[in-house]
Amino acid sequence: MTRRREPPHAAPLFTTAAVAYAANCALGAAVASRLIDTSRFRWVHHALYIATCATTAAAVITGVRSHRPAALTLLPAAVPLAAIPYLGTHTRRHPLVALAAAPFLLAGLLVSRTPSAPSDRK
Template sequence: MSAARSLATVAGAVYGSTAMLGVGLATGLWRNEQNRWVHHVGYVAAVALTSATVAVSALREHDGTRAALAAAALVPLTALPRVSTRSRRHPLVALTAAPWLIAAIARRPR
């Protein structure tokens, strides 16, 4: 497995676990008034790993397709902090990154 694909896989796993944590918080299944930072750290890690996927794909492995797919996932991720967590738009914006991350993980170079 290439380094870029490994990074994309880890980014997808962190993104998914952070999303599930967010769902738990939003539905009240998990309460963490004292530890809300855990969700924020997951978000920062997902953005950092996705950014690393773009960089490694483009610069080291010369895989422009994977870099573009991961970069497309960064668009909703970077917009996410500007969307109120109390609105219905927050999970929708967050979910728009998922197909791009999945495509970056599934990409098989020729």
């Protein structure tokens, strides 16, 4: 009889997604307030954005597969993250749309840290 593989624990992915998002927001805020000049390495902000999207997607997919409620809590963050490239980056709208993902990333992180209820599945 083969043993069924347990899904990977999703909590580290939620943490990684939240850290990538926080780093991206911190860099964006520093650039907007002119504390940092990224004109020579603008790709760092883009790389952090890609990391945020990729880790958020991985957390949602892994969370759904392991039946974790945190996945559904994090899922709405996909909407503002997906909209950012299409709404322009040099307007007031950019940080507002980016910050719209914050409550879902924070809630997903917090819910992922709470122990899940025991299941009847074997």
